Amino acid sequence: MKEKKYLVGIIAGGSFLVAAVTAQEQTPSHLQELLELGMHPGHAYVDEGRELFNTMKGPNGKTCASCHGEDGSKNLEGAYARMPRYYTDIGKVADLDLRILSCMTQYMGFDPKDKKFRKEFDKWSGKYRVPLATFVASLSNGMEINVQIDDPQEEEMYKKGEKLWFMRVGARDFSCGICHSVLAGKRIRLQGLPDPVKAKVYTHWPAYRFGNDRMWTMEDRVRSCFRAYFLFEKKWNEKSDWVKKPPPYSDWVIALELYMKHAANGGVIEVPGLLR
């Protein structure tokens, strides 16, 4: 019995070491191999998103394609390269996720307060958000990121993002910047810390993560990174007072996205990305 445990330990230890070696690279080699074999699990999301885009009818009978053309051919090619940006029709700066949500509620008749709809939209494993976002993002493949900050709202959002990036807060005194700018290249446990600002990582988002077998949009990524902060409302208490994440589609998230994506200007989009 004891011996068995030990063996498992060695095996697990072995794979840990392999992971440590590959942590620093952009695309770990075993994932690179999958890519070369044409086995990218993220592509299923693109296909699913395309299907939805062309055929899924809203309560008012419209599809995305009704306004944006079949496969988005009318006006969505290159759109993601310029997002987040200010939209006059909704009066705010939107990222991909919020833009799609707004189109569904404003133009297709979905009720933003309908719980069933929101579950399908908001949830990671839900039907709509992640596949649609992945598909729309893929329409900018091969193009350079080109985020402009010219509207006053965009400017305000950018400043907010920059400030938030460096803001030390929460019961762990963290900031995005301490992990991703100051400690970039170091290892937190076995995970290499990338520098999303200097390394233009935005080119590979949305990304499929092997670690949890899922496609993530940048919304998901940014909100998850806030979990590490141990934010609290009154006094830190893991059970009763842990403010885990900012609300989805909130200015905090979009501001950070704008800050990071602007820094990635010039990078060539290639999505979906593939991460460990």
Added chain:
Amino acid sequence: MKKTVIYGASFTAFILIACQPTAQKAAVSEKKEEEKKIQVKKEKKKNLAERFKIALANQDKWQKACSNPDQIVPKGIDVETFRKEMMATVKFPEGGVIGKDIKRGEKLFGDPDKGGRSRRGNCYACHCGDPRILACGNIGPSLRGYAKRGIDPKDTYIRIYNSWAIVPCSVMPRLGYHGVLTPEEIADIVAYMHDPESPLNK
């Protein structure tokens, strides 16, 4: 524990003695309780934006000082004063800085049964130590053989309670200061780190 038993017993007695309508009343109030709980849950959700805003506003003045692109003490703030102010926050446990529960200290440092994980202490995120734990970070220095370095356990305690009393703006969280770990828990971690028999030091 004892109190619950007594309370539970008298509650059963109460139910036994009580007649139907009272039981019904109890069911109704239970339902109300349940509804209240759901309401609280809803509030929490509804106000996530509000809660997040408050959470950010909880930033303390030292965190604010460190919130610059270099994440260091900025010009104009005296490092020594910063350290002194941080030092003044350190609370010591009644039983001294070396705790008695070494096993608990090890678990808080990083539970070997869980590959070195521990949500609150989480030392392996940044440090290596016990050679059996391979999933360890290189953000802070390795703590292997720590007890052999002749460091005063009191200094170890202070470092864990409020690392900014030593290195202001450090990436190492101020775990005691924020109440993530209690003084007694930190003392147990110190005991684990300074025990010559601990795997950290073997």
